[in-house]
Amino acid sequence: MKFAIFATKTKQHLGVVQGDKVISLTLLDEKKFPPCLKTFIENNKNLRLQAEQKIKQKENESAVFSLAEVNILPPISQPEKIICVGLNYTDHCKETGMEPPKSPVIFSKYANAIIGEKDSIEIPINSSEVDFEAELVVVIGKKAKCVTEEEANNYVFGYTIMNDISARDQQFADGQWSRGKTADTFAPIGPVIVTCDEVDNPHELSISLKLNDEIMQNSNTNNLIFTVPQIISFLSQSMTLKPGDLIATGTPPGVGMGRNPKVWLKDGDNISIKIEKIGTLTNSVCNLQTLK
Incomplete structure (x- = not known):
């Protein structure tokens, strides 16, 4: 469903x-x-x-x-947790100049960042390097603590899409990622949550992102470094996962910061992310200063 x-x-x-x-x-x-x-x-x-x-x-x-x-x-507007996995596609690690991690790289977003289908992504007044990231999101279905990889799929309710919007200038200037990752409107999600029975294998889904009708990211979730069960098990060793928690599994190559010249989001841009069996998430971009 x-x-x-x-x-x-x-x-x-x-x-x-x-x-x-x-x-x-x-x-x-x-x-x-x-x-x-x-x-x-x-x-x-x-x-x-x-x-x-x-x-x-x-x-x-x-x-x-x-x-x-x-x-x-937004299908879920107030999750207890929005957990994100960074550097989870080998080619994305390469374009960022970073080594593939030995274990999942974890950071968080907050509920203030959530917007839905056709809502506008706002470029903050204090950033000029805002980037896009197409991601498959796992929606937790029941309380999970210290689960094994073999058990992990039993705790999944379904899947959705997130655009992990990132202010790269803030992300790297701060030395940690929180401020650059969780500004208002920096977590478009949706438009639907598809139950796991309709996604027989989350590791065989095409994933792509278009910016103004130009394909920027085009990959498949079979390129994930850490699988959904590995991520859930890894996280549950440290924290109790709750129903409605969102886990963004990382982005494939093609982000703006990895291009030459770099591509930053600007007022008037349109972004659409398509993931096989889930749907398409579409958002526009506006300059926050333009809104005032």
Whole structure:
């Protein structure tokens, strides 16, 4: 199933996307399906089957909307954790001039950075070197602590897309990555979360990014250095993963800082990331000074 959070003129909904339509579970049964995907994931064991039954029955035709007529919101806007893996494609390590790591390189983003489909990425007033990074994101489905690699897939609810926007001048000037990675709007995610049963192998997915219709990144998740089970197991040795936590698995080569000449995002740019079996995440870029 493909889950989305969306808004109409009067209401926010939890929905299931089917083709060019989205069915509001919230309108079918608001008590069971409030417009919060994190809550759904936390209660997934009890609600998933009920959601499937509601969709099949589709008792209320007014619960069906065209995707073109609704506003798609971030599927999860307040996760407990946004965990990111850096340098997880060998060719990306090469373009940054860094050696492939011996273990996953971990950093975090915060919820203030999250935006959704078609929202604008804002270039901060204190950065002139803002970059893009297409990433597959793992959505944790249940509490995970000290799990093995063999067990790890049992803790995955599904997958989505993130654009790991990065202010490179701040990232490298600071000596650590927090400020350069988690400015407002620096974590576009969505537009949907696809359940893991629809992604038979997360390590065989094409992943690409277009900047103004020019392909900048084009790879496959079979090039990941550390796999999804390895990442989940590694993280769970140190921290308890919770339902709705987001783990961005790293970006392939082709980022702006790795090019000659370098390519930085600018006012008016448009970015789209496509990952096989998940969909396409599209965002525009604006200069924060232009907004004021």
